[in-house]
Amino acid sequence: DQQVKQNSPSLSVQEGRISILNCDYTNSMFDYFLWYKKYPAEGPTFLISISSIKDKNEDGRFTVFLNKSAKHLSLHIVPSQPGDSAVYFCAASDSGTYKYIFGTGTRLKVLA
Amino acid sequence: GAGVSQSPSNKVTEKGKDVELRCDPISGHTALYWYRQRLGQGLEFLIYFQGNSAPDKSGLPSDRFSAERTGESVSTLTIQRTQQEDSAVYLCASSVRGGTNEKLFFGSGTQLSVL
Numbered sequence: 001d002q003q004v005k006q007n008s009p010s011l012s013v014q015e016g017r018i019s020i021l022n023c024d025y026t027n028s029m030f031d032y033f034l035w036y037k038k039y040p041a042e043g044p045t046f047l048i049s050i051s052s053i054k055d056k057n058e059d060g061r062f063t064v065f066l067n068k069s070a071k072h073l074s075l076h077i078v079p080s081q082p083g084d085s086a087v088y089f090c091a092a093s094d095s096g097t098y099k100y101i102f103g104t105g106t107r108l109k110v111l112a
Numbered sequence: 113g114a115g116v117s118q119s120p121s122n123k124v125t126e127k128g129k130d131v132e133l134r135c136d137p138i139s140g141h142t143a144l145y146w147y148r149q150r151l152g153q154g155l156e157f158l159i160y161f162q163g164n165s166a167p168d169k170s171g172l173p174s175d176r177f178s179a180e181r182t183g184e185s186v187s188t189l190t191i192q193r194t195q196q197e198d199s200a201v202y203l204c205a206s207s208v209r210g211g212t213n214e215k216l217f218f219g220s221g222t223q224l225s226v227l
Contacts, residue, residue: 002154004154006154032213034215036218041220042220043116043118043205043218043219043221044155044203044218045218046215046216046217049213049215089154089155091155098143098160098162098168098207098214099157099160099168100145100157100216101157102147102154102155102156103154104152104153104154
C-alpha cells in the first residue's frame with residue numbers, strides 16, 4: 001500500500017514559468033512533510049518542509065502548500081530554472097515516529 | 113567529514129555472493145537510516161538506528177539482509193546470497209536525534225548490481 005503517492009512521473013516546464021509538483025497521502029496521522037531534490041548519482045538533498053499546523057511554507061523560489069482535508073501537498077517553484085531539473089520526492093511522517101515514507105518521485109525538466 | 117559518506121559508490125556482484133555496504137554518518141548524528149531505491153521506484157525504508165536503542169528492522173525485505181552500527185558511528189548493511197532483485201541504489205541517511213520534524217541528510221548511495 002503506497003501511503004505517499006506522486007502520480008506524475010515526469011513534468012516539463014519552460015524556464016521562467018511555474019513548476020507545480022503534487023503529492024497525495026493516505027495516512028491521516030501524517031503531520032510533517034518534506035520535499036527532497038535528487039540529481040543523478042547523488043543522494044537526495046533537503047529542499048523544504050511543512051508541519052501540519054501550517055498550510056503554507058515559503059523559502060525563496062520554493063513554496064509548499066498543504067491541504068489537510070484533501071491529504072494533498074504541492075511544491076511550487078517560481079521562476080523555474082534549468083538547474084532545478086532533477087527528481088523531486090515528497091516524504092511524510094507522523095509525530096512520535098522517525099520513519100519517513102517517501103513517494104516515487106517526479107522528474108522535473110526545465111527547458112531553457 | 114562534512115556529509116554522509118557511503119562506500120563503495122558502485123558494486124557489481126554475482127548472484128549468490130555476499131556484499132557489504134558501508135555508511136559513515138555525519139559526526140554527532142545519533143540517528144541513522146538505510147533506504148533502498150529500485151529502478152523507477154521510491155525510497156523504501158529498510159532499517160533505523162538510534163543511539164544504543166534496539167534498531168527498527170521492520171523494513172528489511174528478508175533474512176538475507178542485516179545491518180549493524182558501531183555506537184553512533186559507522187554502519188554496515190550486509191546482503192547475503194544476493195539475488196537479482198536486490199539490484200538497487202542503497203542510500204544511507206543520518207539525522208541529529210531521529211525525532212519528529214527532523215530532516216534527513218543522505219549520502220550519495222551505493223549502486224548495487226547483481227548479475
